[in-house]
Amino acid sequence: MSTLDFIYRRRSVRKFKADPVPEDDIRELLKAATWAPSGKNLQNWHFVVITDARKIAEIARLVEDKNAKLAEYLTDEAKIKTFRGSVPYHTVFKGAPALILIYASPYETIADLLTEAGILPQAEALRYGRPNPGIQNIAAATENFLLAAASLGYGTCWMTGPTYAAEEISACIGFAKPGFHLAAMTPLGIPAESAGANPPRKPLDEVVTFIR
Ligand SMILES: Cc1cc2nc3c(=O)[nH]c(=O)nc-3n(C[C@H](O)[C@H](O)[C@H](O)COP(=O)(O)O)c2cc1C
Structure with a gap:
């Protein structure tokens, strides 16, 4: 038993029991999510909680439909498959x-200001935007949520795949907040x-550099 077990307990879960999650637990997890750090303490997140089984099934159908539609634009057979x-x-x-849908609003960086002002070539200004602190804030909150959920015995799976159906999903649930996107x-x-293992990680030495 290690104090870091709450990290190692989390894994992506893709099949669930039907038992409802008590709203108090969901609120506790969302509170943990909002305890994440955020650049300028902007807290540029908004969470939408859907517990209506019909809506969840409808969202899955929207993703399936959009996937089929987008596949029509691809030309390479292997990529389509x-x-x-x-x-x-x-x-x-x-x-x-x-x-849980996680919406984000923009975080203005020097890259945005320089692009807007047209002072630097756009390519250079865009390079300064690569760290994308706005999305880092969202990632921090998402990871907090996932770790907190695992600590309470719940399964989660961080997903960005279905966001190509973002507009359809937002329209389906009737959610809109100006400036926010899914x-x-x-x-x-x-x-x-049954609790399986996480997929393997790259060896630490491959992803770590010490400058001593
Ligand atoms: C940004 C991000 C997007 C992801 N999108 C999906 C997704 O759309 N569907 C999915 O099944 N898993 C998705 N995953 C889960 C990863 O596949 C998973 O985290 C990775 O394989 C490591 O497994 P583990 O989470 O069990 O440790 C995503 C994870 C991250 C961090």
């Missing part, structure tokens, strides 16, 4: 008792699968 084959990974929330989502529920 891969993209179409990703549908099950874009709809893993199908049978979950809750789906950045990620996660199902939430009790895992149905």
Whole structure:
């Protein structure tokens, strides 16, 4: 038992029991999400909680339809097959008792200001925007949510795959907040699968450099 077990307990869960998640638990997890750090303490996130099983199923259908539509634009047969084959990974929330949509609003950086002012060539200004602190804020909140959920025994799966149907999803649930777009989502529920292992990680030495 290590104090870091709350990290190692989390894994992506893609099948869930139907048991509903008590709203108090969802609120606790969302509070943990908002405890994440954010650049300028902007807290540029908004969470939409869906527990209506029909809506969750409808969202999965919208993703399936949009995937089929987008596949028509591809010309390479192998890429079409891969993209179409990703549908099950874009709809893993199908049978979950809750789906959390994570919306993001922009975070203005020097890259935006320079691009706007036209002072630097756009390519150079865009380079300064690569760290994208706005999305880092969202990622921090999402990871907090996932770790907190695992600590309470819930399964989650960070998902960006289905965001190509963002507009259709937002229209389906009737949610709109000016300046916000759908950045990620996660199902939430009790895992149905027997606890498997996380996929392997790259060796630490491959992804770490010490400058001593
Ligand atoms: C930004 C991001 C997007 C992801 N999108 C999806 C997704 O759309 N569908 C999915 O099944 N898993 C998705 N995942 C989960 C990854 O596949 C998973 O985290 C990775 O394989 C490592 O497995 P683990 O989470 O069990 O440790 C996503 C993860 C991240 C961080």
